[in-house]
Amino acid sequence: MRSMMPQTRRSPWRGGPQPMQSIDFDTRSVFIGGQWQPASFGRTLPLLNPSDGNELTQIARGSPAEIDAAVHAAQAAFDGPWGQLTAAERGRILLRMSTRVAELADVLARMEALDVGKPVKQGLADALALARYLEFYGGAADKVMGETIPFANGYTALTLREPHGVTGHIVPWNYPMQIIGRSVGAALAMGNACVLKPAEEACLTALAFARIAHDCGLPAGALNVVPGLGDEAGAALSRHPGIHHVSFTGSVAVGQLVQAAAAKNAVPVTLELGGKSPQIVFADADLDAALPFLVNAGIQNAGQTCSAASRILVEQPIFDKVVKLMGERYRALRVGPAIEDLDVGPLISQRQKEVVSNYLAIARDSGLRVAGQATLPANLPAGGCYVAPTLLAPVRDDHRLAQEEIFGPVQVVMSFDGEADAVAQANGTPYGLVAGVWTRDGGRALRVARRLRCGQVFVNNYGAGGGIELPFGGVKHSGHGREKGFEALYGFSALKTIAIKHD
Ligand code: NAD
Numbered sequence: 001m002r003s004m005m006p007q008t009r010r011s012p013w014r015g016g017p018q019p020m021q022s023i024d025f026d027t028r029s030v031f032i033g034g035q036w037q038p039a040s041f042g043r044t045l046p047l048l049n050p051s052d053g054n055e056l057t058q059i060a061r062g063s064p065a066e067i068d069a070a071v072h073a074a075q076a077a078f079d080g081p082w083g084q085l086t087a088a089e090r091g092r093i094l095l096r097m098s099t100r101v102a103e104l105a106d107v108l109a110r111m112e113a114l115d116v117g118k119p120v121k122q123g124l125a126d127a128l129a130l131a132r133y134l135e136f137y138g139g140a141a142d143k144v145m146g147e148t149i150p151f152a153n154g155y156t157a158l159t160l161r162e163p164h165g166v167t168g169h170i171v172p173w174n175y176p177m178q179i180i181g182r183s184v185g186a187a188l189a190m191g192n193a194c195v196l197k198p199a200e201e202a203c204l205t206a207l208a209f210a211r212i213a214h215d216c217g218l219p220a221g222a223l224n225v226v227p228g229l230g231d232e233a234g235a236a237l238s239r240h241p242g243i244h245h246v247s248f249t250g251s252v253a254v255g256q257l258v259q260a261a262a263a264k265n266a267v268p269v270t271l272e273l274g275g276k277s278p279q280i281v282f283a284d285a286d287l288d289a290a291l292p293f294l295v296n297a298g299i300q301n302a303g304q305t306c307s308a309a310s311r312i313l314v315e316q317p318i319f320d321k322v323v324k325l326m327g328e329r330y331r332a333l334r335v336g337p338a339i340e341d342l343d344v345g346p347l348i349s350q351r352q353k354e355v356v357s358n359y360l361a362i363a364r365d366s367g368l369r370v371a372g373q374a375t376l377p378a379n380l381p382a383g384g385c386y387v388a389p390t391l392l393a394p395v396r397d398d399h400r401l402a403q404e405e406i407f408g409p410v411q412v413v414m415s416f417d418g419e420a421d422a423v424a425q426a427n428g429t430p431y432g433l434v435a436g437v438w439t440r441d442g443g444r445a446l447r448v449a450r451r452l453r454c455g456q457v458f459v460n461n462y463g464a465g466g467g468i469e470l471p472f473g474g475v476k477h478s479g480h481g482r483e484k485g486f487e488a489l490y491g492f493s494a495l496k497t498i499a500i501k502h503d
Contacts, residue, residue: 022107023104023107023108023111023208023211023212024211025207025208025210025211026207027047027057027058027059027060027204027207028044028057028058028059028060029060029207030060030062030066030070030224030225030226030227030228031207031210031211031214031223031224031225031226032066032069032070032073032221032224032226033069033070033073033076033077033220033221033224034073034214034219034220034221035220038060039060039061039062039063039066039228040063040065040066043060043061043063044058044059044060044061045058045059045060045061045200045227045228045229046058046059047059047115047201047202047203047204048201048349049114049115049117050116050117050338050345050346050347050348050349050384050385051114051117051337051338051339051345051346051381051384052337052381052383052384053350053381053382053383053384053385054383056114056115056204057204059200059203059204059207059227060226060227060228061227061228061229061232061233062197062226062227062228062232062233063228063232063233063236064232064233064236066226066228066233067195067197067226067228067233067236067237067240068236068240068242070195070224070226071166071168071195071237071240071242071243072242073220073221073224074166074193074194074195074221074222074224074242075165075166075193075242076221077193077219077220077221077222078163078165078166078191078192078193078221078222080219080221081219081220082191082193082218082219082221082222083191083193085191085219086142087141087142087144087191088141088142090141090142090188090189090191091137091138091139091140091141091142091189092138093138093188093216093217093218094134094135094137094138094141094185094188094189095134095135095138095139096216096217097134097138097212097213097216097218098131098132098133098134098135098138099131100212100215100216101127101130101131101134101209101212102127102128102131104127104208104212105124105127105128105131106124106127107208108123108126108127108130108177108205108208109121109123109124109126109127110123110339111123111204111205111208112126112127112176112177112202112204112205113338113339113341113345114204114338114339115202115203115204115205116173116174116176116201116202116338116348117302117338117345117346117347117348117384117385118301118302118338118345119338119340119341119342119343119344119345120338120339120341121341122300122301122345123338125466126175126176126177126178127177127205129177129178129181129466129468130177130178130180130181130185130209131181132181132466132468133178133181133182133185133186133468134181134185136185136468136469137185137186137188137189137488137489138189140189140486140489141189141190144161144189144190144486144489144493145161146158146159146160146161146495147159149497151499153503154501154502154503155499155500155501155502156499156500156502157497157498157499157500158497158498158500159495159496159497159498160495160496160498161190161489161490161493161494161495161496162191162493162494162495162496163187163190163191163192163492163493163494164190164192164244164245164267164268164492164493164494165192165193165244165245166192166193166194166195166242166243166244167187167192167193167194167195167243167244167245167246167247167492168194168195168197168237168238168240168243168245168246168247169183169184169187169194169195169196169197169246169247170197170230170234170237170238170246170247170248170249170250170258171183171196171197171198171199171206171249171250172199172249172250172251173198173199173200173201173202173348174301174304174305174306174348175301175305176198176199176202176203176205176206177205177209178466179249179272180196180198180205180206180209181468182468182472182483182484182488183247183249183270183483183488184196184209184223186483186488186489186491186492187245187247187492188218188222188223189489189492190489190492190493192244192245192492193221193222193223193224194222194223194224195224195226195237195243196210196223196224196225196226197226197227197228197233197234197237198225198227199230199250200227200228200229200230201348201349202348203225203227206225206227207225207227209223209225210223210224210225230254234254234258235257235261238257238258238261238262239261239262239264239265240265241265243262243265243267244267245267245268245269245270245491245492246258246262246267246268246269246270247269247270247272247481247483247491247492248269248270248271248272249272249273249306250272250273251273251274252273252274252477255271255273255479258271259271268481268491269481270473270479270480270481270482270483270491271474271479271480271481272306272472272473272474272478272479272481272483273306273431273433273474273477273478273479274306274405274407274431274433274477274478275306275307275308275310275405275431275432275433275434275474275478276310276311276402276403276404276405276429276430276431277297277307277308277309277310277311277431277433277434277435277436277454278309278311278312278313278425278426278435278436279293279294279297279309279311279312279313279435279436279437279438279462280313280416280422280426280435280436280437280438280448281294281312281313281314281315281318281322281438282315282422282437282438282439282441282444283315283316283317283318284439284440284441285318285438285439285440285460286438286440286460287318287321287322287325289438289460290438290460291322291325291326291329292329293309293436293461293462293463294309294312294322294326294462295326295329295330295411297309297436297462297463298310298312298389298391298409298410298411299333299343299344299389299409299411302344302345302346302347302387302389302408302409303356303389303406303407303408303409303410303411304347304348304352304407304408306433306478307433307434307456307463308407309411309434309436309462310405310406310410310411310412311402311411311412311413311414311426311429312326312411312412312413312414313413313414313415313416313422313425313426314413314414314415314416315415315416315417315418315422316415316416316417319394319413319415322413323371323391323393323394323413324371326371326372326391326393326411326413327371327372327391327393328372329372330371330372330373330374330389330390330391331372331373331374331375332374333374333389334374335374335376335377335380335386335388335389336377336380337380337381337384344374344389344409346384346385346386347385347386347387347408348385349385350385352385352407352408353385353386353387355406355407355408356387356406356407356408356409356410357387359400359401359404359406359408359410360387360390360410362400362401363390363392363401363410366399368392368395368399368401368412369392369393369394370390370391370392371391371392371393371413372390372391373388373389373390373391374388374389374390374409375388376388387408387409387410388409389409389410390409390410390411391410391411391413392410392411392412392413393412393413393414394413394414394415395412395413395414396414397414397425397428399412402414402429403429403430405431419444419447419448422448423448423451423452426452427451427452427453430476430477431454431474431476431477431478432452432453432454432455432474432475432476432477432478433454433455433456433473433474433478433479434454434455434456434457434458434462434463435449435452435454435456435457435458436457436458436459436461436462437449437452437457437458437459437460438459438460439459439460445459445460453475453476454474454475454478455471455472455473455474455475455478455482456470456471456472467484467485468484468485469484469485469486470484470485471483471484471485471486471487471488472484472485
């Protein structure tokens, strides 16, 4: 039997100036059925600060036993107090959570900066996005409706949208708060009870979120958080027979494992996977407007963004000019510890640094030209996971760096000749997540947008500032299913048809 421990080891995250500004949780615990408890045998994992390599704290190493307990707690909540709330009552709880997250956004932002290595301003954007997801889904909870269907004489036929039951959420380290907001937020709004497995590299804000949800009146068991290793806790969650839907965000390889595991239970899966997203710049584009988006969409979060625009396709006549302007921006980028809040922080881990450095070595060995590179300051902490943001141009579309997801601050620039070539190159990778099109020609923008094989296209912008309202997801190796927007509520529910014979 696991003992239910009181919170004896407090987290370092209390430290705000007033009690109102603290989030009190135990980093070494899992959160199950509204209780904080240690993992089996008290096992923990170190959590490192990517900015300097130092240990921040220890986190619980959740095992299949904790996953099992969390699934049972979720089912009990679904069958009990949580399942009995009206949609409007669920919505009000989410709205309270939204307000609380917004009040604590600064604390969450700094926590994320330390844990993930992202500049504080990015952590703040993530925290406010989490608040906005909760606001959006809180407001939407009682607005999901079925239909009546014109059917045979003597019948009334209608549809209901019902929660799946217990939903599993496996989340990566790059945007924990945003991904929790869009997946757990939507699942809770529909009345599901959730088991969340955050990434082992970054789980502080997931635990903080559990605390906030609890304090805002979310019934025990409606949200359970079990940190742990992917092939232990994550695998146990994806194959658990008590899970009725799995939402996975992460790499293609692990997504395939998760889908195979869930298939054994024949339950639906949403896969939000990787990308190699292009921004296409036509010669008539407004370059002043485009330039910040071209670069930011490559270096935001140190390039560790599923929808990073890691390929820039530029029409031949303006190729040299765009490369020169982008290169200047790269040389001006400031890199440093997350807490210093510069343009680019470290990567998440030494392992990720190695992956990105290997790609840069491939670029060097194959003679790719560095068209712009930031300078790493000499005084960066030795244990930090820093890589110099690098722009490579020109790059052929069949080069590995133009085909594979690097997940670091590296962009390649390719040239194209006309619309057909642009579309062919843009569609020419195994991925299909997001694309950007820059042109002043409205007809061309629509033609190209419609021919791109991906889940989102942005015209004369990129990302639309996060677009909480905009359905998001991929095709091909970027995954399937849609999160964000109202569409996510359909994914986190099942449609029931009722046909009543009355004559
Ligand atoms: P990852 O696949 O290694 O890990 C993601 C999550 O899966 C983590 O919580 C991890 O613990 C867990 N996991 C690992 N092995 C598992 C297993 N065998 N069974 C179940 N769960 C397991 O991915 P990552 O390196 O953390 O994240 C980077 C990848 O995520 C990139 O490819 C990126 O493009 C993708 N991503 C996609 C989106 C999107 O919305 N499309 C968003 C963010 C990240």
